[in-house]
Amino acid sequence: MLEAIGVDSVDQLFRDIPAGVRLGRELDLEPALSEPELVRHLEELAARNVDTTKELSFLGAGIYDHYVPAVVDAVLQRGEFLTAYTPYQPELSQGVLQAIFEYQTAICELTGMDVSNASGYDGTTVAADACFVAKHVTGRTKIVLAETLNPQVRRVVETYAVGFGLEVVEVPHEGGTIDPARWAEAADGAAAAIFQQPNFFGCLEPAPDLAAAAGAAGALAVAHVDPVSLGVLEAPGNYGCALAIGEGQGAGNYQSYAGPHYGFLAAKSEYVRRLPGRIIGETTDLNGERGYVLTLQTREQHIRREKATSNITTNQTLLALAGLVHLSWLGPQGLRELGETCLGLGAYAKERLGLPLVFPERSTFKELAVRTSRPARDVIRAARQRGVHPGYALGRDYEGMDDVLLVAVTEKRSPADIDRLAEVLAEVT
Amino acid sequence: MELIYEQSRPGRRASTLPRYDLPPADVPGELRRAEPPRLPELAEPEVVRHFTALSNRNFGIDNGFYPLGSCTMKHNPRVNERLAMLPGFKDLHPHQEEEGAQGALELMWRLQEILQEVSGLDACSLQPAAGSQGELTGLMLMRAYYEDRGEGERRDTIITADTAHGTNPASVTMAGYKLEKVETDARGNLDIAHLRAMVDERTAGLMLTNPSTLGLFDEHIEEIASIFHSAGSLLYYDGANLNAVCGISRPGDMGFDIVHINLHKTFSQPHGGGGPGGGPIVVRDRLEPYLPVPALVRDGGRFRLDDDRPKSIGKVRGFGGPFGVFVRSYAYIRMYGPALREMSEVAVLNANYLLARLRDAYELPYDRLCMHEFVLSARNLKREHGVTALDVAKRLMDYGFHPPTIYFPLVVPEALMIEPTETEPKERLDAFADAMLAIAEEAAESSELLKQAPVSQPVRRLDEVKAAKRAIVKYGFDEHPDLSGEGRERKQLEAPTGA
Numbered sequence: 001m002l003e004a005i006g007v008d009s010v011d012q013l014f015r016d017i018p019a020g021v022r023l024g025r026e027l028d029l030e031p032a033l034s035e036p037e038l039v040r041h042l043e044e045l046a047a048r049n050v051d052t053t054k055e056l057s058f059l060g061a062g063i064y065d066h067y068v069p070a071v072v073d074a075v076l077q078r079g080e081f082l083t084a085y086t087p088y089q090p091e092l093s094q095g096v097l098q099a100i101f102e103y104q105t106a107i108c109e110l111t112g113m114d115v116s117n118a119s120g121y122d123g124t125t126v127a128a129d130a131c132f133v134a135k136h137v138t139g140r141t142k143i144v145l146a147e148t149l150n151p152q153v154r155r156v157v158e159t160y161a162v163g164f165g166l167e168v169v170e171v172p173h174e175g176g177t178i179d180p181a182r183w184a185e186a187a188d189g190a191a192a193a194i195f196q197q198p199n200f201f202g203c204l205e206p207a208p209d210l211a212a213a214a215g216a217a218g219a220l221a222v223a224h225v226d227p228v229s230l231g232v233l234e235a236p237g238n239y240g241c242a243l244a245i246g247e248g249q250g251a252g253n254y255q256s257y258a259g260p261h262y263g264f265l266a267a268k269s270e271y272v273r274r275l276p277g278r279i280i281g282e283t284t285d286l287n288g289e290r291g292y293v294l295t296l297q298t299r300e301q302h303i304r305r306e307k308a309t310s311n312i313t314t315n316q317t318l319l320a321l322a323g324l325v326h327l328s329w330l331g332p333q334g335l336r337e338l339g340e341t342c343l344g345l346g347a348y349a350k351e352r353l354g355l356p357l358v359f360p361e362r363s364t365f366k367e368l369a370v371r372t373s374r375p376a377r378d379v380i381r382a383a384r385q386r387g388v389h390p391g392y393a394l395g396r397d398y399e400g401m402d403d404v405l406l407v408a409v410t411e412k413r414s415p416a417d418i419d420r421l422a423e424v425l426a427e428v429t
Numbered sequence: 430m431e432l433i434y435e436q437s438r439p440g441r442r443a444s445t446l447p448r449y450d451l452p453p454a455d456v457p458g459e460l461r462r463a464e465p466p467r468l469p470e471l472a473e474p475e476v477v478r479h480f481t482a483l484s485n486r487n488f489g490i491d492n493g494f495y496p497l498g499s500c501t502m503k504h505n506p507r508v509n510e511r512l513a514m515l516p517g518f519k520d521l522h523p524h525q526e527e528e529g530a531q532g533a534l535e536l537m538w539r540l541q542e543i544l545q546e547v548s549g550l551d552a553c554s555l556q557p558a559a560g561s562q563g564e565l566t567g568l569m570l571m572r573a574y575y576e577d578r579g580e581g582e583r584r585d586t587i588i589t590a591d592t593a594h595g596t597n598p599a600s601v602t603m604a605g606y607k608l609e610k611v612e613t614d615a616r617g618n619l620d621i622a623h624l625r626a627m628v629d630e631r632t633a634g635l636m637l638t639n640p641s642t643l644g645l646f647d648e649h650i651e652e653i654a655s656i657f658h659s660a661g662s663l664l665y666y667d668g669a670n671l672n673a674v675c676g677i678s679r680p681g682d683m684g685f686d687i688v689h690i691n692l693h694k695t696f697s698q699p700h701g702g703g704g705p706g707g708g709p710i711v712v713r714d715r716l717e718p719y720l721p722v723p724a725l726v727r728d729g730g731r732f733r734l735d736d737d738r739p740k741s742i743g744k745v746r747g748f749g750g751p752f753g754v755f756v757r758s759y760a761y762i763r764m765y766g767p768a769l770r771e772m773s774e775v776a777v778l779n780a781n782y783l784l785a786r787l788r789d790a791y792e793l794p795y796d797r798l799c800m801h802e803f804v805l806s807a808r809n810l811k812r813e814h815g816v817t818a819l820d821v822a823k824r825l826m827d828y829g830f831h832p833p834t835i836y837f838p839l840v841v842p843e844a845l846m847i848e849p850t851e852t853e854p855k856e857r858l859d860a861f862a863d864a865m866l867a868i869a870e871e872a873a874e875s876s877e878l879l880k881q882a883p884v885s886q887p888v889r890r891l892d893e894v895k896a897a898k899r900a901i902v903k904y905g906f907d908e909h910p911d912l913s914g915e916g917r918e919r920k921q922l923e924a925p926t927g928a
Contacts, residue, residue, distance in 0.1 A: 001782040001855060005798075013777050013798055014677055016646045021683045027676045028546050032766030035508050042760060046517025048532030050525060059522040062747070069444065071476060077510065078484040079491030085500050086703040088834075088926035091886040092826050094430075095487030096702035099480070102433050105903040109466035115902045118703065121558035124747045132603070152747045159721075159743035163569060163605035204460050234462050247747075256513075257533050258523035258748030259558070260705030272900060278703065283896035286889035288913040295896040301561070301599035302837070302925045306608050311599035314559040314693060318701025328433055328476050332465040334444035344451025351452060363456050380526065392524050415449050 052255065055384065056417055060367050060408025061200070061392040062123065062150050063258065064250045066228060066338075067412050069329045072252050072322050081321060086278070086313070090293045097292035100317060101280045103324040110230040110327075111223075111244035112237025113266035117277035119320040120312065123247025124153045126263035127194060127224060128160035129276045129310060130243050133267070134192030134220040136274050136309075141165055142190040144183070144214075147172045148199035149224060150247075151397040157194075166191070176203040176359030176369070184213035192243075193217075196224040197233065201394070201406065202346070202367025203359055204233070211240035220271075227251040227264070227323070229365050231332065232339030243267045252326035253319050262316035262323060273299060276310030338411055342366035345409040345418065352415075352422045355429065358404050367408045369394060369401075372429045376405045382428035388421055430486065430887070433469045433479050434904045443473035467906060486887045487702070488831055494857050496783075497927045498802045498834035498846025499594065499642055501672045501694035506764070509697065509757040518756055523748040527733050533752060534732035537725055540759045544711050547671075547769070548688045549681025552717035554724070555709045555750040560669060561596040562745060563689025563708030564636065566721065567665045568604035569742045570687060570712065571633050573719040574663070577740065584633040584662070590619060592642045592838040594669060595925070606633060613840055617645040617795035619653060628656050634663040639683065640673050640800035642838040642846070644780065654684025663687065663716075671695045672850065673777055673801035676770030686713045696758035707754035721745050775851035776801040779858060783849055786862035790869040794841050802848035804841050811843055816872040816879050818843040819923065823890065824871065826883035828864035834927025846927060 007013060014022075033041060052065045059065070076082065080095060087093030100118045107116035120126040131143050143166050145154050154170070161168050171178055171186045178195060187193045193214035197207045207223060214221035222243045223236035228250040236244040248262040249255070267275060273296065281295030301308040330338060346364050350357060358369040372379045376393035383390040395402035409418065471479070489495070495502035513519065521533055541553035557563040568587065575581045587606045589597045592613055601608045609627055614620040619637070635657050640646045647653065657664050666685035672695045680688045692698045692707030700706075712720065722741045723734035734749065765772055777800055784793075784803045791805040810816040822832030822845070834846035849858060871878050883889070901910065 001778060004785045005778075005781045006785070007781075007798070010774050010778055013774075013781055014646075016648055016798060016800075017674070017678050018648065018651055020651055021678050023549075023677060023679055023682065026767045027769055029543060029765075029767050029769065030763070032768055033763050035764070038508065038760055038763055039512065041763070042512045042536075042756070043515065043517075045532035045536050046512075046515040048535070049517040049521045050529035051516050051518075051520035052522060053516045053520050055529075057522060059524050061524055063523055065520070065522065067446075071443070071473060071480075073514075074477065075480040075484070078481070080484040080487040080489045081702050082510075082699045083489030083491045083502075083505050084487055084702045085495065085497055085502060085700045085927075088497070089822065089826070089832055090891050091823065091883050091888055092488040092831065093702070094887050095483035095485065098430065098432070098486070099483050099702075101903070105432075105434060106466075106468060108903045109468060121562065122747050124744070125558065125562070152744065155744040156746065159569065159745055160603075162572065162742075163565070163603055165605055204456065208459060230462065230466060232456070232462055234460055235466070238463070254519040254753075255522050256519050257521040257525075257530065257752035259746075259751030260707075260753050261751075272902070279902055281896040281899070282901040282912065283892045283899075284912045284915070285891050289888055290913065291888040291891045293891050293893050293896045295893070295902070296900060297897070297924060301595035303595070304599075305595045306598035306602045308595070308599040308602070311561040311565060311596045311603055312559070313561050313594075313596055314691075314700075314706035315704040316558075316701075317703030317705075318699070319705060321702070325476070325480060328469045328471065328479075329443040329473070330468065331442040331444065331470045332468045333440075333442050333470075334446060335468060336462075336465060337446050337448075340454075341446065341449065341451070343454035343456065344449065347452045347454040348449075363454070363460070384526065384529070389522075389525070389529075411447055414447065415451065 055387050055389050056420060057389040058391045058407045058421060059389055061406055062247060063255050064408060064410050065255060065412050066250045066410045068254055069326060071329055072325045075325045076318060076322055094291060097280050099321050099324060101292050103320050104280060106324055106327050107264050107266050110227055111266045112235030113244055114269035115272045116264060116266040117275050117279055119316040120263035120265050120277060121316060122261050122263045124156035126245040126265040127153045127157050129265055130222045130245050131157060131166055131192055132164055133271060133274045135164060135166060137220060137271060138191045140189060140191035141167055143168045144186045144190045144193040145170050146178045146195040148178060148201060149194055149196045150200050176201050176362045177205050178210060180206055180209035180213050183210050184217060187214045187217035187219045190217060190219040192220045192222050194222040194224060198226060198229060198365035201359060201369045202364040203362035208239035215240050229339055231335030232343060248323050252322035260316060260319055262319040274309055277312045277315055341411045345413060348415055349407060349409055349418050352418050353425060354422055355425060366410060367406055369404050369406050372403050372405050374429060375402050379405060379428055383424050386424045388424045390421060390425060432904050436475060437470045439470060441470045441472050443471060443476050493829055494853060494861050495831040496833050496847045496849050497831060498848040499669055500927060501848060501850055503697055503850040504852040505697050505699040509760045512760050513753045513756045531732055534725060536759055537755055538727055538732055540755050543762055544690055544709055547675055548711040549679030550688060550711040551714040552720060553709055553711045554720040555755060556721045556746050557708035557710060558746050558751055559706035560689055560691040560708045561600060563710045564596055564600035565603055566710050566745050567687040567689060568600055568606060570716050570719045571663050573742050574716055575633060584631060586631050587633055587636060588627055589636045591840055597636045597667060617643045618647045618649055621649055621652060624656060628660045632660055632662045634665055636665045636667060638667040638670050640670050643795055643804050644799040644802035645795060645797055646800055650683045669694060673773055675773040677773055687716060692754050692758040697761040698754045698757050705751055705754055707751050723749060772851050779849040779851060779853055783847060783858050783862055787865050790866050802846060805845045806841050807843040807845055810872045814872045814876045816876050818845050820879040821868055824868050824879045824882035825864060827885045830861055830864060836923055837925035837927060
C-alpha cells in the first residue's frame, strides 16, 4: 500500500503536520484490554451502581422506569438500523426513512399536531428549539415558563436564551398548578408560553385554559407532555397549542442514567418551515413507486448554514425508532391501559402512603408530592437502607419544599410494591 | 412497502400489561382524551416482520463499505452494545443518589480523563448531546469568558473557514455571534493573508476543523493560533475529523482552546440511522469555570456531581449527558489503549491508498497527501460526458457500496468526499476502487447507465422536489394522497449529502 502511495513509511503520511504540534510520545492511556477483560472491567463498574432492578424505586421527576418490551431490543440490534448514518442517500435508506415517517405520524397522533420532526436530543433541548421557533414566528423576545415545568428544562432554556437574545420569565405555581389569569398576564407580549402536562409535581394543569390564554396574547402555546399520558389525557393539538414537545424516554427507552433518549417536537402545519431538525417526507421514484426522503431541507444547516432554523444534524433517530416500536407494540388500547394503570396506581398510592398530600386539591397522573415529617433527603437515605428508593426530593429545586417527596409509579410497580413503600415510609418518617 | 398504519386492523395488539385491582382516579372530563390516537394495531409477529422488512431496506456499516466523508463510518464492536445493556447501566435512574451511582460516575470520570489526554487540554464536560451541540456550547463558553473579562460587548464575531461544516455557521447564529468567512488557499490551507486582515479586537474566535473537510492538515496551524491568541481571541476545534490524528497531534498542542469530540465518529458510538451521538467538549483550564453544570468532581476515591459553579453557562442538556454513549466510547478506547495511534495511522493509510488508486480517473483539486479522507471532483466526467457526482454516487449503490459524501465541501464542484476509516481491509478498498474506476469508464461509454442508477435498490431515484412541494410528512389515514398519479419530475437537489 505504501508503494502505491509513493512513500516509504506510515510516518511520511503525516509529513504535513508541523513538528511543533506533533505529540512525539505515546498517549498516556491505560493498557489495552482484551474483550473478556473489558467485559469484566465494565461489569465491575456496573456492579457499583444501584439500579432499579436492585432496589424498589419510585424515582421519576422526568425519567421513568416504564417497561421496555423485548421487541424494542430486537429491532434496535438490527445492524442495518444500528450502524447506518443519517439517510442522505434515500435509495439505500428506505428502511429508516419509512420508520421515521411512521414515527412522525405516531407523534402527530399522540399530540394532535400536523408535523413532527425526526427527533431532538432530549426533553430539555426541544424546549429551547421551541423558543427559537417562537422568536422567529412572532418577532418577540419574551419567553414565559411555568414554574411547574421540569427544572432541568427551564435551566436549558435559560442557557440557550442568552445567544437567542431572549428574556425568560417564570410564572409561580399556586397550589401545585398555574393560575390561568396570572399566565395570561405574563403571556402578554411573549413569543412563547411553555407549560408541562402533567406538570413536574405530577399535577394536571388547567391546560386548555393555559393554551387559550397564551394564544389570546399572541404567544405560541407550547405544551411539554409525557407520551405515556396521551392515551388518557387530551392531546395538546386538540386544546389550542401551537407546539407540543416532550421527553420521549418513557416510550421505548431505558433510563440509562439519562440517555441517550429522544426529545420530540411537533407543531401545527403553519410552523412547518420554521421547525428545526430533520423531517421525512413522502414522494415517488422514477417509476411512480412510493418512497421517502429527507425533505424541506432548505431549513437546515447543511444548505442554509448561518440562516438555518437550527444547527442540529445528528439527532436521536435510533431512540425515536425505539419509541415507534414501543407505541406499535402498545397500540391505542395498550397505551390507554398503560395510562389508566398509572392513574390507578397513583390513586392507590394516595390512599396507602399515609402521608399528607402537598397538593390535595389536584388531580395527578403518575406522580404525587407528599409531605414527610423530616427532610426528604434524610427520608431517602433511610429508606434506601431498607432497599426502597422512595422518590425525588423536591427541595432540590423548590424553596420551602425540603420536606417534600415526589413519588413516581409506573406499570412496573405493583400495589404490593406500594404497600412496601408505605411500610418503609412509616418506619422512616 | 406498506406503512405499519396500513397493516393495522381494529382490535389487534401485541402488548400484554399487568392488570391490577385499583381505585378509580379523578381526572376532570375536559382533560380526558376524547378520541384515541390512531396508533398501529398489530399482533407481535406482524410488528416484528414489519421492522425486519424495513431493516432489509436499509444499509449500515454492517452491510458493507460506507465511505461517507466526514462521518467516520467505522465498525461498531458488538461487545459495546452488550456492555451498554448491563442492568447496572441501562436501568440506572439519573436521580439515583451519588453513592448508588459511583460506578457510572467513575466511568464518566475515566472517559473525561481520556478525552483530556487525547485532546491535550485540561477540563472536560460530557454533557453536549452531539457535535453541533458541542459547537454551540463552546461558543457559549467564549461568550461567558469574554463577559467575565469585560470584553463581551466588543467581541462579537466568529471566523469560520469556507470549507466548514454547515453546523459551524448555524451554531454561530444560535450563539448570537456575527459570522465572517476566511477563504481557502491553493494548497487547501486557510488563506493566511486573508485571515490576518480579518482578525481584530472584535474577533471572539475561530472555528476550524483540522484536518479540514478537504482531508488536509493545515500546515500553518501554529501561525494561525498565534494570530488569534495575539489578538486575545480563542480557537475552537471542530472534532469531526479527529479520527485522523489521535495520538499523533493533539488539538491542544495545535493551539486550540476548546474542542468538541464526536463520540459517534471517532469513538464508535453506532450512528443509529442519524443518532444518537455524543459531543463532549474539552477546554483549556482558563475556560473551566464556565463549563456546563453539573461538574463531575473526584474527592479521594469518591465521585460527586457539583452544581455550585457560579460562572457556569448553565445546562445545555438534561443531567450529565447521554450516558449509554459514554459506556460504548469508553469501552472502545479501552480496547485500544495507547495504540489508539494505530487507529488513526491505518485510517490515514487507507485513505491515501484509495486516493492513489483513484487520482487518475477523477480530478484531484488539491494534490497533496491526504489525512483520513480526501475530496475528488467529478467535474471531468461532467465536462466530458455530462455525468455528475450524484450519478457516480447512485451507480456505486449498484456495485454494493454506500456512496461517499457528495457536493461537500462547497469549495469543490462535483465533490466526492471519501473516508474509508481504519475498518477496511485492503481487499475491500480495492473492490471499491475497482468500482469507482469502472464507473468512470461507464461514464465515457454508457453514461445512460449512470443516469438510470440505481437499479439494484428497492426504489429508483426519488423525486425530492415533489417531496418538498407537497410536504407529506405523516400518514393521512383515510385521506392519504396517492402521489403515483402525479407528474414525474425526477428532480434531485445538488445539495450536500453527508458530512
